[in-house]
Amino acid sequence: MRGIEIHAIYVMWLRQMKRFVRSKSRLVATFIQPLFFLAILGTGLRGAVISGMDSDYMTFIAPGIVAMSILFSSMFTGVAVLWDKQFGFLQEVLVAPISRFSIIFGRTLGGATTALIQGFIILAIAVGLGVRPDSILGMLLTIVFMIVIAFTAVGFGLAVASKMSDFQGFQIIMNLIILPLFFLSTAFFPIATNENIPQVIVYLSFVNPLFFMVDGIRGSLTGVNNYLPPLIDLAIVFVICIFMMSIGSYLFGKSEV
Amino acid sequence: MDIIKTENLTKKFNGFTAVDSISFKVKKGEIFGFLGPNGAGKTTTIKMLTTLLNPTNGNADVAGFKVNKNKDDVRKNIGIVFQEPALDTELTGRENLDFHARMYGLGKEKRKNRINEVLKLVDLEDKQNNLVKFYSGGMKRRLEIARGLMHYPTVLFLDEPTLGLDSQTRQAIWAYIKKMNKEEQTTIFLTTHYMDEADNLCDRIGIIDHGKILVIDSTENLKNSIGNDVIVLSSSDNDKILKRLKKESWIKNTKMYDSYLTLGVKKGEEKIPLIIEIAQSLNEKIKAISVRKPTLDDVFLSYTGRKIRDNESVSPFREAMKMYKRGRG
Numbered sequence: 129m130r131g132i133e134i135h136a137i138y139v140m141w142l143r144q145m146k147r148f149v150r151s152k153s154r155l156v157a158t159f160i161q162p163l164f165f166l167a168i169l170g171t172g173l174r175g176a177v178i179s180g181m182d183s184d185y186m187t188f189i190a191p192g193i194v195a196m197s198i199l200f201s202s203m204f205t206g207v208a209v210l211w212d213k214q215f216g217f218l219q220e221v222l223v224a225p226i227s228r229f230s231i232i233f234g235r236t237l238g239g240a241t242t243a244l245i246q247g248f249i250i251l252a253i254a255v256g257l258g259v260r261p262d263s264i265l266g267m268l269l270t271i272v273f274m275i276v277i278a279f280t281a282v283g284f285g286l287a288v289a290s291k292m293s294d295f296q297g298f299q300i301i302m303n304l305i306i307l308p309l310f311f312l313s314t315a316f317f318p319i320a321t322n323e324n325i326p327q328v329i330v331y332l333s334f335v336n337p338l339f340f341m342v343d344g345i346r347g348s349l350t351g352v353n354n355y356l357p358p359l360i361d362l363a364i365v366f367v368i369c370i371f372m373m374s375i376g377s378y379l380f381g382k383s384e385v
Numbered sequence: 386m387d388i389i390k391t392e393n394l395t396k397k398f399n400g401f402t403a404v405d406s407i408s409f410k411v412k413k414g415e416i417f418g419f420l421g422p423n424g425a426g427k428t429t430t431i432k433m434l435t436t437l438l439n440p441t442n443g444n445a446d447v448a449g450f451k452v453n454k455n456k457d458d459v460r461k462n463i464g465i466v467f468q469e470p471a472l473d474t475e476l477t478g479r480e481n482l483d484f485h486a487r488m489y490g491l492g493k494e495k496r497k498n499r500i501n502e503v504l505k506l507v508d509l510e511d512k513q514n515n516l517v518k519f520y521s522g523g524m525k526r527r528l529e530i531a532r533g534l535m536h537y538p539t540v541l542f543l544d545e546p547t548l549g550l551d552s553q554t555r556q557a558i559w560a561y562i563k564k565m566n567k568e569e570q571t572t573i574f575l576t577t578h579y580m581d582e583a584d585n586l587c588d589r590i591g592i593i594d595h596g597k598i599l600v601i602d603s604t605e606n607l608k609n610s611i612g613n614d615v616i617v618l619s620s621s622d623n624d625k626i627l628k629r630l631k632k633e634s635w636i637k638n639t640k641m642y643d644s645y646l647t648l649g650v651k652k653g654e655e656k657i658p659l660i661i662e663i664a665q666s667l668n669e670k671i672k673a674i675s676v677r678k679p680t681l682d683d684v685f686l687s688y689t690g691r692k693i694r695d696n697e698s699v700s701p702f703r704e705a706m707k708m709y710k711r712g713r714g
Contacts, residue, residue: 139487147475216471220532223435224488225460 132233136226140234141241144205148242162197162250166190166257169316180321183352190254191346192315194270195277198247199338202278203306205239206285206376207298213289228381232286236373239285240278247274251349262351269348269358273365277341280369283376290379313338314346320355340364386413388540388572389434393443396429403429405596406443411540411574416566418587419576420685426596427576428468431544434574435465448539461489464533464571468544470525474518478509478528481517482535489536503531506568507561523554530561534569541565543575547582559585580681590681592688599688607684612637612649615683616656618674619645626669630660638687649679649687 148155170186170193181188212218221231251270261267288301312319312333319325319333333339344361347354354361389411396404404426411417419427432438434447436456445452448462472481479500486496504510507527517525526546533541546562547555563586566573577583583590584604591601600607620626623646630636630648635656637649650656653676664671 133490135490136488139484142487143473143476143484146480147473150475215474216467216469217473218471219437219465219467219469220471220485221488223437223460223463223465224485225457225490226488 133226133230136224136230137234137237140221140231141238144235144238144242148238148245158197158201158246159249162193163253165193165196166250166254170257178317179323180318181353183350186254186257187259187350188318188346188353189316190257190259191349192313192342194247194250194254194274194349195313195338195342195345196310196315197250198243198274198277199281199341200306201243201246202239202281203285203288205235205242206282206287207289209235209286209289209380210292210295210298213293229377232377232380235286236279236282239282240275243278243281244274247278259350261349266348266351266358269362270345273341273345273348273358273362276362276365276369277345280337280341280365280372283369283372283374286376287372287379290376290383309336309338312336313342314355315342318353337365337368340368387411387446388413389417389445389447389574391434391443391445394430394433394440394445395442396426396433396438397441402596404433407593407596407598408443409591409598409601411572413572414566414570415588416562416573416575416586418583418590419574419593420578420580420583420587420590420681421576421593422578425578425593427578427593428544429596430593431465431542431574431576435463435542436460461536462539464536464538464541466526466529466533466541466543466546468548470529472517472525472528472532475516477514477516478520478524479504479513481528482532485532485535491536499535503534506534506565507531523550523557526550526554526558527561530558530565534565534571537569538571540572540574543573545576545578547577547579555582562586580685584681592685594689604681607681608679611679611683611687613651613679614649614653614656614676615679616648616650616653616660616674616676617645618648618660619672620664621670621672622667625667626664629663629667633659633663640686645673647683649683653677 166186166189170189173185176185178185209218212221255261261270288298292298312329313336314320314333315338319339320330340356340361343354343356344358344365346352347356347358347361387410389409392408393406394404394408395402395406407430419430421427429438433440434445434452436452436459439453447459450458450462452459473484476484482500482503483496486499491499501510504513507530509524509527509531512520512524517528520528530543530546533543543562547558550558559582562573562575565571575586587604589601589603590607592599602610623641623644627639627641627646631639635650637651639649640647657674657676660674661671
């Protein structure tokens with residue numbers, strides 16, 4: 129199997145787009161949840177003072193919610209391969225004379241595109257609710273982060289989907305892995321600069337891939353509350369992305385139908 | 386010219402042999418069928434021939450290419466209709482075909498024309514813009530057949546093409562299969578566990594059981610091999626009568642059931658009086674007797690020693706797996 133077939137990548141992408149636009153319930157759900165976090169949690173706790181936070185809460189939480197919506201949406205596209213497996217459609221794709229790489233690449237591109245569209249809408253809502261972007265350059269860097277996060281999460285979703293045969297496992301992974309990682313990512317509250325948090329949790333947050341994603345978006349978008357310089361975050365997130373994508377494509381390539 | 390050629394094709398799963406060293410040829414333009422019960426190894430064979438599974442041993446050539454070496458070339462030359470539906474239900478019928486055509490690299494103009502052509506072939510033109518999730522089982526199957534034909538395959542694989550469809554829809558599907566075989570000169574390889582399907586569609590069939598091919602021949606020859614007629618009879622003592630009838634040279638074969646016997650003979654009508662005479666000479670009564678034409682059911686029975694429907698509830702594959710596990714444990 130060799131090569132990159134543009135037509136195959138395009139058609140995999142096109143299919144994702146068509147399904148995305150048609151699935152009204154999914155569209156609504158992916159906007160509503162982050163909106164609740166921003167509009168209710170963000171405004172409700174706007175005046176709150178938390179140890180280690182240098183701005184109002186809305187500015188603090190907005191980058192975390194952007195990262196969250198992209199992460200969840202991309203992961204979902206990766207895991208949606210399970211649906212194709214269950215409905216048999218995956219077989220149709222796998223017997224086509226195109227390389228596995230093109231299939232994975234097209235799918236990832238499609239997942240990343242839908243995630244980015246959602247990310248931008250959340251971003252716009254956040255700005256509407258009073259979050260002020262730091263600079264144009266920071267804005268561009270935010271977009272780079274969004275893309276890299278999307279690719280990482282699709283890779284993770286693909287890896288999970290290749291190893292699972294049904295959706296029960298996916299629920300368990302969401303509840304037992306993704307949620308704790310999110311709480312340890314500084315998306316909702318500061319960790320390393322927070323005086324009230326045990327040192328153990330600070331260490332845990334530093335081995336949490338999500339921490340660098342949230343911290344990076346925070347640093348580039350709002351320019352406050354970030355622990356590491358955004359470019360360092362980016363380098364780390366980029367390595368994680370390559371790693372996750374490789375695992376995802378390796379496991380998907382090996383899976384048989 | 387042989388479109389499919391296999392030599393000692395074998396597939397083992399964890400020591401269990403699903404397909405056991407099968408060799409056969411399929412000629413250009415014919416409808417060839419694999420007939421066998423569930424778990425006989427039919428789907429595994431299709432998966433190997435369509436590059437979805439790698440053979441454990443042996444060779445297979447499809448359209449002149451090796452299935453384990455020239456995967457892409459094989460894939461370009463084949464169309465498949467899977468046993469389970471493999472459509473994207475969130476897309477319309479037309480979009481499913483378009484997706485397929487793009488993956489196989491058909492150009493814009495060709496794509497459009499070909500989609501219209503295949504839609505017409507399976508009579509789905511008026512439903513082409515409906516989402517597939519609103520299609521009935523028969524419509525989905527027709528769309529899949531149309532899709533299998535999209536890229537002008539040399540050979541089309543159909544894995545249990547009418548499984549789970551009602552009898553009217555089955556007849557319609559058969560008609561479409563025959564039509565495309567005739568109009569597009571597509572070679573067809575199908576698997577089925579329905580006798581009537583194999584009988585109705587296939588030029589030649591291979592009977593497969595427990596991963597082995599028991600016989601390959603034309604449906605006519607297979608039926609003739611067990612006699613031109615089948616006599617079914619029940620009497621006051623079937624065992625006694627069978628024992629006596631086995632001495633008669635004009636009986637090609639016999640089979641004993643719970644309450645009746647079958648005999649393969651020539652010119653069945655003329656043999657009925659003879660049988661009644663024999664029964665009378667033994668002082669036994671004939672309760673019922675009839676003559677019918679042989680079916681593939683009889684053929685299957687004479688080669689495997691059992692009826693195909695005996696296997697529908699319990700698959701021999703599962704039985705074999707159980708035995709295999711027991712043997713290990």
